[in-house]
Amino acid sequence: MSKNHEPVWGACLKVIKDNISLQAFKTWFEPIVAVRLDANVLTIQVPSHFFYEWLEENYIVLLKKVIQKELGTEGRLEYSIIMENNTTKSTPYTVKLPALNSKSLRNAPVSMPLNVSEKQIRNPFIIPGLKKVNVDSNLNPSYSFDNFVEGDCNRLARASGYAVANKPGGTAFNPLLIYGGVGLGKTHLAHAIGISIKDQFPNKTVLYVGSEKFAHQFIDAIKNQTTNDFIHFYQMIDVLIIDDVQFFSGKEKTQDVFFHVFNHLHQNGKQIILTSDKPPVEMQGMEQRLLSRFKWGLSADLGAPDLETRMAILEKKMYGNGIDLPKDVTEYLAYSINTNVREMEGALNTLLAQASLNKKAITLELAKQMVDKFVKNTAREVSIEYIQKVVCDYFDLALEILKSKTRKREVVQARQISMYFSKKMTKSSLANIGAHCGGKDHATVLHACRTVTNLSETDKQFRAYLEDLEKKLTIQ
Ligand code: ADP
Ligand code: MG
Secondary structure: OOOOHHHHHHHHHHHHHHHOOHHHHHHHOOOOEEEEEEOOEEEEEEOOHHHHHHHHHHHHHHHHHHHHHHHOOOOEEEEEEEOOOOOOOEEEEEEOOOOOOHHHHHOOOOOOOOOOOHHHOOOOOOOOOOOHHHOOOOOOOOOOOOOOOOOHHHHHHHHHHHHHHHOOOOOOOOOEEEEEOOOOOHHHHHHHHHHHHHHHOOOOOEEEEEHHHHHHHHHHHHHOOOHHHHHHHHHOOOEEEEEOHHHHOOOHHHHHHHHHHHHHHHHOOOEEEEEEOOOHHHOOOOOHHHHHHHOOOEEEEEOOOOHHHHHHHHHHHHHHOOOOOOHHHHHHHHHHOOOOHHHHHHHHHHHHHHHHHOOOOOOHHHHHHHHHHHOOOOOOOOOHHHHHHHHHHHHOOOHHHHHOOOOOHHHHHHHHHHHHHHHHHOOOOHHHHHHHOOOOOHHHHHHHHHHHHHHHHHOHHHHHHHHHHHHHHOOO
């Protein structure tokens, strides 16, 4: 009649999985390992004290139910919390079900491998022997939440960043991992969180550091035999922001030290914010134990901004700089640079500089030349959105009508022309072009391209339209 811990916990997990969200299940239950079953006491191993508290606060009712279902009313659960001092020894805390008292547990002595004593710590950011309050946060005040334009592409990341900023260390988003491609606002958002925390909790020590800098400091510390100081310094931070953690890839020693810092901070309820250009699953050369920790909290991605967001970002930057550009110029920038906010901003700045140096008015013409000369990758290829806009303007149609299902002749024609130019001038697939034109399939796009080609051969007026449009679309 003796049961085995694994099948028992397996059965519990099955019920738990059906009762909570997949994300929560992955975050809070997948890392748990069942270690033993003695009589009616099931012991599960959890990665940290924080983790244990979170389970207690949020899932105790559910846990109680499943344990009792599997082990009867006398069933109990014990947690074994992994200690981060490199030994496999773990000290299980006994938690009795149903009567729970997590208060006393919280006061249970937890031996920290590296206790911080503030006086002797050397700050790798220069000043030896500093006090905690002296830590410079390295935050850029212009990267605030106010300056961060919200859009569909960044809603989740922004909202979770906001939640973290209001309750550092006190949400499930720990660590908060923000990931996304180059120039999409990861660094900006990471600073925004830090700035907001500094504003609301002036006593918290917030530190922003690039992962490369962290790695260099660590190497210096090894050279100078001050690794303990290095570790202690990082362990006394309340909110640690590490930008571009993908640079830790392949750097085993750095990962190792970061692992210890991470654990210490996490166990003490300190907030960790990370950014990366990839989601954890795609980070090569990163140790499994670190990756699994990255997944503990929330990974939120930043996507490429859509047209409205790009326009809003440009407008915000112009407003911030007291500049006013002709509308067709901003539209052109927003339409033609569609993957990377940094590049779009760069284009705006270059345009302004060009105009003032050469004392030229900022015109669409100048913008086109500039984008062609200075913006890489995007320069030669117009976007489907831009094509649609130019075609709509040309025929005086609203963009929504072009994208609608209307079968009106002039709309159908404009739609077909946009498809034709999208095929001709972009690298998009037929399916993608169709998707941008009101959800048409690839066959429809192909048919449109043929129709346009045929018409241009037989209809002079139509050919004139096409030539006109082609001129407008071509970047000189
Ligand atoms: P990443 O770190 O992802 O490479 P950055 O955070 O450095 O990108 O962003 C590049 C530039 O784009 C910065 O100047 C930033 O202010 C700007 N930017 C990106 N996203 C936004 C946004 N949503 N609102 C305002 N500015 C943004
Ligand atoms: Mg960055």
